[in-house]
Amino acid sequence: MTPPLEPGSAGALLTASRAEELSRHRHGRVIWILAGEASGDVIGARLMQALHARDPSLVFAGVGGGRMEALGLRSLFPMSDLAVMGLVEVLPRIRFLSQRLLEAVKDIELRRPDLVLTIDSPGFTLRLLRRIEYMGIRRLHYVAPQVWAWREKRVAEFPGLWDRLLCLLPFEPEWFAQRGIEARFVGHPVLQSGVRQGDARRFRLRHNIPENAPILILMPGSRRSEVPRLLPIFQKMVKILRVRFPNLCPVIPIAPIIAPTVRHLIRKWPDQPYVVTDIHDKHDAFAAAHCALTKSGTSTLELAMGGVPMAVTYRVNPVTAGFARRLIKVPYVAMINLLAGREVVPEMLQENCTPQKLADVVTLLLTDAAAAEKQRTAFQQILETLAPPVGTPADAAAAEVFDLLASPVAPPAS
Known part of the structure; x- marks a missing residue:
């Protein structure tokens, strides 16, 4: 059972400043974006730049690190809170991570963004995508879970998690297609690393x-x-x-x-x-x-x-x-x-x-x-x-984002 938010904790109350921020966000389309570790922060920052290049009116909310914050994202909570891996390492932090998950869900519920975009960190991001399924908001996951490496049975949990899945590795779309999951290759961000x-x-x-x-x-x-x-x-x-x-x-x-x-x-x-x-x-x-x-x-x-x-x-x-x-x-x-x-x-x-x-x-x-x-x-x-077929990996990912934004919104789950 997810613990309740404590009074005064992040996401517990819609404060006056949050209400004002939400009001400002409605002047442009809102993309709620979450990265859970340093590599995701880099990917997210490049994608934000590519998206803004095509539509400067876009507004970003969510969770990210220093690179995403430098581009204007006000992180809901420190990205470092999510940077943990390994079964034994995660266990002592389950209650804390559940609290962060609830805060993210509440923030999305309040903002009602045009799209929720999660990057990698499947232990957290896939739970978030499942929790917001009822909202009927477009969902895109960037960096396909590496279930081809381990825990292949998890593929059975994927239908309904997202509206679009973006892959970094050229063999992944075919691997997922063989298991009934559509995925799109957009190239690996390392090619833009400089x-x-x-x-x-x-x-x-x-x-x-x-x-x-x-x-x-x-x-x-x-x-x-x-x-x-x-x-x-x-x-x-x-x-x-x-x-x-x-x-x-x-x-x-x-x-x-x-x-x-x-x-x-x-x-x-x-x-x-x-x-x-x-x-x-x-x-x-x-x-x-x-x-x-x-x-x-x-x-x-x-x-x-x-x-x-x-x-x-x-x-x-x-x-x-x-x-x-x-x-x-x-x-x-x-x-x-x-x-x-x-x-x-x-x-x-x-x-x-x-x-x-x-x-x-x-x-x-x-x-x-x-x-x-x-x-x-x-x-x-x-x-x-x-390399993607055309342009940079960030450009290819941005094109997928805009294509999804132009598609009809799926009805909320009952």
Whole structure:
């Protein structure tokens, strides 16, 4: 049972300021948009820009991070409240997340937007879409749930959840069609990331890094629940690597929302890594990097765009890992490997995610030029498959949004 809203909590009362805001919103079409983590915030911001380019009168409400807020979104509550994953990690926060879900439902009910657009984060967003089904508001979900990887049976829950589903990966529409679900490929947002505009020399000059110092990118994730699992392992790995490469420079590019957590966790490292939060500085770091160690996810595609040889690593709670191993149906966790259908980059997961094993795989990446170049060649072939038929991924997604806005509104569920 969802807990009731406490007096004075966000969404509990339609305050005078909220009423005034709702009144202003009615002067243009309202899109209620929600992103639940850093990658969704980036996708949402690019989509907002593409939508505004076609219709400057659009008004946005919902939940997002710094990038979406910079474009005028007043987030209903901090996006970081939703950035949690893993069965064991989620359990202590169920009551809190239920409260946030209720606040989002109430806000949509009050605003009655022209469209509700959810981005990724299926644990929260799909529950939200189901809860608002009775309102008869157009619903679009951007970034198809990766049920092709695990928990395929969840497809049976999808009919009625949305009016349109947008996919990032070229094989997804056919996979969903075979199971009776329409989905549309709009290209992968990583193609708009700007990674290829990075400047290696600028990065070294800005941070006073010698030309002969090898740069190692460390990407421990974008959620508070996963960063504490990887950073202590990375610290021990770096200690091993410094014996082999005394002038090694570790760099941690991280979303601003998680930067305080990272800085707290690395405060006692003997040699402080460079923490990068600016997006342009991150791209410069990629251009300067010799190799990278990253969690699975979109970061693998970003690094591929930058031509950075990498290994993928991850460690979760053993209970979560046990469940995942029984449910995962694909042979790889790294998106690069899944798209290639083979192991292009090494995967160092769970029991292989140890300081010594990670140090050994990084050593290989730093010393074997042929292996690094083989990865780069594969990256280019894979990235070509991620482009939409026309325009940018954000433009393609925006076209789908406007097409849905022009369609009749489905009657509210009884």
